[in-house]
Amino acid sequence: MSVEDLLSSLSGNRVVYYALYGALLFGVLKLTILGLSFGSMIFGLFILPPVNFKKYGAKQGKWAVVTGASDGIGKEYAFQLAKKGLNIVLVSRTQSKLELIATEIESKYKVQTKIVAFDASTDDDANYISLRNVVSELPITVLVNNVGQSHSIPVPFLETDEKELNDIITINNTATLKITQVVAPLIVSTIKKEKKKVRGLILTMGSFGGLLPTPYLATYSGSKAFLQAWSNALAGELKPQGVDVELVISYLVTSAMSKIRRTSATIPNPKQFVAATLRGVGRRNGAQERFATNTPYWSHAIMHFAIANTVGVYSKVANSLNFSMHQAIRKRALKKAERLAAEKKD
């Protein structure tokens, strides 16, 4: 029986008729949702005006706390939030780097700064006490949970050095949670005192490493996926209290951590990345399918949208492509280490 014969023999069947009709409606609905979320991404990325940080207390004597503020993306958050008119508490490991940055911010943007230096990998109570001592009396409205560590090079999980594993989880997860427990209550009380005339904001740095399960970066990948769920849960809790909580997802950015120096269409520098993030706070951009999540840089957003709407982030295809990519990066990194060791010997 040909397909035409089959269709004509079924055309009088009411069950088949309604099944086909239902499938058509389902297809149209799916396409409409896809079209609307693509439109919403383009609108958020390229058309809507930048978010006005007055709603988060800019130019009203309010404070932002930025962790990992002495380098890379965190340093850029500190500079760009200061430029918007927020006083800045800079938190990081190296006191001398923080002092230089604080002086530069104060002279450039005429805002106040404070610094807190501790090694977040130690999970020492003294770290959080020293932070509390500095911030407890400040009208804080913004927290940027930026501090993070990845693997020094892609590595099989079973060969991951125990210190590296502990440091990644302690810095990315434990310290982020404990810092938030110190700072978020202060944000809530600032918003209460202001009778909700300003809002609070908590940004946490996620990663494509957490968006996509990433072989050879398994611990880092898991730590960032943890932040996705934690940040989204916190977003639900703090929304009624006037605090916007958002996970910020990024693909590669030039920095000491990524060990990439040259920018490209898919790899911005920290300045470009942070400008895109602050411009579009509260929008989902590439993270259309996720609550309280933003993939803000335009090319990262398109990559996120394309993966989520084709193979899916948890698919076998995405996993094996990611595996091949990180195997290749590990191979190159090992070769480079060998070359450097040989040069040292000569």
Ligand SMILES: NC(=O)c1ccc[n+]([C@@H]2O[C@H](COP(=O)([O-])OP(=O)(O)OC[C@H]3O[C@@H](n4cnc5c(N)ncnc54)[C@H](OP(=O)(O)O)[C@@H]3O)[C@@H](O)[C@H]2O)c1
């Ligand atoms: N760069 C990327 O491609 C990329 C992509 C996706 C997500 N991210 C995320 O973005 C965030 C920032 O990354 P980045 O590339 O800007 O990193 P980075 O350039 O290496 O800077 C890291 C910052 O964190 C501080 N820090 C590191 N270890 C610390 C510790 N044990 N205790 C206290 N402070 C510590 C560093 O302080 P010192 O200056 O004292 O070392 C520095 O200020 C991370 O959460 C990362 O996972 C980055």
